[in-house]
Amino acid sequence: MTVSIIDVAHAAGVSASTVSRALRGRPGVSDQVREQITAVAASLGYTASRSASSLASGRTFTIGVVVPYVGRWFFSTVLDAAEQVFSKAGYDVLLYNLGSPEARKRFFTKLPLRKRVDAVLSLLIPEEEEVTALRSLGVPLTSIVGGPLPGFTVVGIDDRAGAESAVRHLVNLGHRRIGMISGSSGPLHWTTPVDRRQAYLDVLADSGIEHDPALEVDGDYTVKGGERAMTRLLAASRPPTAVFAQSDEMAMGALRALRRHRLRAPDDVSVIGFDDHELADVLGLTTIAQPVAGQGAEAAELLLRQLSEPEAEPPGQVRMPIHLVLRETTAPPNPRRPQ
Amino acid sequence: MTVSIIDVAHAAGVSASTVSRALRGRPGVSDQVREQITAVAASLGYTASRSASSLASGRTFTIGVVVPYVGRWFFSTVLDAAEQVFSKAGYDVLLYNLGSPEARKRFFTKLPLRKRVDAVLSLLIPEEEEVTALRSLGVPLTSIVGGPLPGFTVVGIDDRAGAESAVRHLVNLGHRRIGMISGSSGPLHWTTPVDRRQAYLDVLADSGIEHDPALEVDGDYTVKGGERAMTRLLAASRPPTAVFAQSDEMAMGALRALRRHRLRAPDDVSVIGFDDHELADVLGLTTIAQPVAGQGAEAAELLLRQLSEPEAEPPGQVRMPIHLVLRETTAPPNPRRPQ
DNA sequence: AATATGAGCGCAAACGCTTGCGCAACCACG
């Protein structure tokens, strides 16, 4: 058997309650006794049983983090940053990876988080009924990415502005046939693809460029999808001279498609992405940078603040800055290439 | 107040113990009553409190996963796969991200896992005293990457064989000046860089190529490090015609360095990596593929097996297959380029 | 028909902590 609180109490010649108070920095213990207890506890290698203490207190000191795909760069980066903030504050993180539909359904019906966490950080955009499931947990909720969501604090970026500067950049370079590799839209609250698309349309309209539906292809937010999408675009009767990909991973797929067709960016086609993926720099990909780790850290801190100040009204929405990163995959249209 | 087991018991007209047994599929309950209880529990939306049940039973149904950097592709991919296996089996995962030295020290001194998990999967190679700390938890331990470690089940690949086929591939193409971008060696048990280096030396010797220490540069297992390393290699008095990078990320850095110097792979320098990073394909990087997600899943399953069959002797070590993936960054040395 | 058998269920004691309350002992004050 491992050492319990009463072992420490006996060894220190006090009661269990005093040990409890002493070790957690609660008032009602003299400095002298507290020191004594701390020393004894350390020498015995005592650690309080989390299950026991959370059963007794109701606090779990655990944060639930739910993620669609931990394996993807964006999410793992956010998770990385968030975990650091949580653990520094003494919270553990319980991870749920909801990639497959079954896992997702299982999670939301069984709700393993119930009574297990003090708060939850969601990196996925919940469907309508999932929202109510999460709310029923009765703990602070924070979400990354996605539109405003009542009951949630959501941190994100200004997708419209980001997409606008991307497309405007292409327009300013002189492009007129500008394709877009878009992301499929998912849950209702998942406004990102919608916003980015709207910005694309707005800039086109604003620049007097007619919108050609053939230049808009779904890339599924994956490298492979981006590759397929670019292949489709190249097969169009009048292919684009520039392409705005709604994510860097799709942009990378697009670059791959270009290479496969013995074409090059930006010589033949300009490509701009979105995210500033860690490898965007390696590929020389021009993109819109968003603070990915920054959003994770910010979200985590907001959540902690809600835990420490339950009274304070949490911010409904927080927007982080973005900026255009010029690299080597965008340039003016090539005059030698027929439009 | 949320619904507890006695609420269910009352509603079903039975005792709490019967509810407990019924819901967990324990014997001693008639099918009829069990059904009844299941129905009532569902209608009340009852979920057992994890803290209470693990306090009472000692089982936590939680696995601790400790990771050096969740943000890095390799680890997040392993984690992704492992989490899926765990959650399918009804286990939750408690994640510890130990990137910074402080976080790592904090973790191993406080050992927040104590009494909280049924097993731990370690994706980092523990130092000597960390090993004993983990062992003191008294639960099954599994580790990915690294040499055999008493008390641990470790799953990994044959680093020697992998590195050998990489270097041999370059030799077979006709290269004789072959550089290596290596990873700094860390903890004692972290045999990967050592093994890969040894294989490099072996193949060179075996091929009658003299080893030039100037062609061996540390790349720190990062993209930036790889870029720096390649830059150093290019500055050598007699630069290599081919480079073996001990990880794809370093290889990508190397490719970037080449581009910066207006050089190209494989025309000017051949580059081969190790891992088969998800974006290796995008970059056309020749590499040694290892089943990353596969290792995560395998490790998770081994751990679960140890939990379900505590008696069975766990395998000390499991090796997963590797293979060479030919892409576009390796070719015979360019005859136009002076050696 | 009487007894042994076992299946189905309830009782109550843990599990290891937290916390409201009570009780000394102490201080300062008038």
Added chain:
DNA sequence: CGTGGTTGCGCAAGCGTTTGCGCTCATATT
């Protein structure tokens, strides 16, 4: 020196489960 207010600590009642044991019937056995 008595009173009121602190301060420091112990008591004991939970927190919501699990589980060994015992009891009660029905069923099988002689």
